[in-house]
Amino acid sequence: MMLDEPWALSPSVALRPEPFGALAYHFGNRRLTFLKRPELVAVVRALAKQPDVRSALANAGIPTSQHPAYVEALRGLAAADMIRPRVEEPR
C-alpha cells in the first residue's frame, strides 16, 4: 500500500518550478515529466521529509477524498523513476 510507504524524489531528478506546477527532469533516463498542479509539487517535495505518502499528502493539505487521485499520479511518476521507494536505514 503506497500510502503507508516511505518515498522520495529520485536522486537524479531535479524539479523546476513553473506557473502551472513544475517540470521534473531525470538526468539518468533524460525523461521530462510535467507536474501539472502546484499541490502535486508540494506533495512530491514533502515525500522525503515525511514518514510515508499519507503524511506527505496531509502535509500538503490534500483532503483524504483526493488521496486516490494523488496516489495514481504518484504511481505514474514512479513508473518513470521520478520518485522511488525510500529505503530506511535499519535501526
Next chain:
Amino acid sequence: MTTTRERPATGSLVQQFEYGLDAPICLTWELTYACNLECAHCLSSSGRRDPRELTTEQCEAVIDELQRMQVFYVNIGGGEPTIRPDFWHLLQYAVDHQVGVKFSTNGVRITPERARFLASTDYVDVQISLDGATAEVNDHVRGPGSYNMALTALQNLADAGFRDAKISVVCTRHNIGQLDEFKALADRFGATLRLTRLRPSGRGAEVWDELHPLPEQQRDLYDWLMAHGEDVLTGDSFFHLAAFGEALPGLNLCGAGRVVCLIDPIGDVYACPFAIHDNFLAGNLLTDGGFRQVWQTSELFQELRSPQTGGACASCSFFDSCRGGCMAAKFFTGLPLDGPDPECVQGYGEAALAGDRVVPAPSQDHSRPNATRNQPVMLQLLTRPPVSACAESPLAGFDPEGCCS
C-alpha cells in the same frame, strides 16, 4: 492582433505552454556560423565564422545562467559546432554544470578517440546529420563526401560503445522514399532515427521549392510516422500533418518563444531555430541583460505567448489539430502568419502560395562568398526528364486550351 491575458489556473498542458514557461524546455544554441560543409538548405546560412561570436568565457557565463534557470539540457548546433577549438571544453563545462548536451554534427570531428571520450560521458547525446540514405541523395544537398563522413562518425561511435546516437534527417522530396532505408541504417548502428521538417529558412529559402515534399509524399510521411512513431524522434516537427486526422505523438504546438528558442553564435536570441531573422529577434544576451532577461521580458516573446488568432484558418475544421502550422515556414515563404502553412495538408497552402506574396529578404548570411569543393552541386540529380520520357516535339507540354483559361 494579440492581447495579453491572464494565464488560466487550470487547463491542458498545451494551453499552459501557450502562455510560456519561466525557462525554455527546448533550447538550441548555435555555437558558430563556421562550417566545413555548405549544405544547400542550411537553416542558418552558415559557412564563415562571425568575428563577434561569443568567447569561451562568455559561453561559460551562458552555461552558468542556464544552470541557474534549470535549463536541463541544450541542443548545440551551428554551423559545425565541433570545429570551434573550445567545443570539447564547453561540452564538459556544460555537463559539469547540470546542463546536458545534445549536439548536432556532420561528423567531421568524430574520430575514434573523440568517440571513446563521448562514450565515457553521461548526459551527452550525439546527433549526426544525414539527408539521404544513399550517398547520391545525401551528397546532392549536403555536398560531396558528406555521406561517408557521417557514416564514418556513426561507425566510430558504435565501435567505441556509444549507445543510441541519433541520425537526424531533414525530410525532402528526394529522401521521403528512403524512410525504411534510414530506419535500417539506424538499426545497423544501434542508433535512433530522427526526422525533421525541411524549413524554407536560411539558404533553405532558395531550394525549398524544389526540395520540399510533394503533397502525396506528405501523406506517405504521415502514414510512415503513424506506423513507426514510437521508435522515431521528430522534435514535434510535423504538427502540420495532424490535419490528416489523428495527431502524431508530441505536443503538436508551435513552441516558438513559449517553450523553444535559439541562441545564435553572437548571443542573439531568436524565437526558434528556424526563424533566424530580425522579425523574430528577441534581444541579445550580451547587451540586453542576459538570457533570463531576454527570455522572460522581451516584447516579442510576450507577444508570442499571448493567444493567437487563427486568421484565415480559424474557420477550418482542422484548425484545432494543426493550429495553423509552422510560423517560420509561413514567414519565409511570404505567407501571412495567421493563414495556412505552405504545406497545409488540406490544400490551402498551395492556394496561398499561388497568390500574391513577397518572400522576405534574409537578414543575415554567413555563407562562403566563393564556392569550395565541398559545395553541393544540385544540378546533378535530375531523376526525371523535363517533360516526359519521349517528349521530343517542340510543343511538348504545350496545352493551347489550358494556357489562356
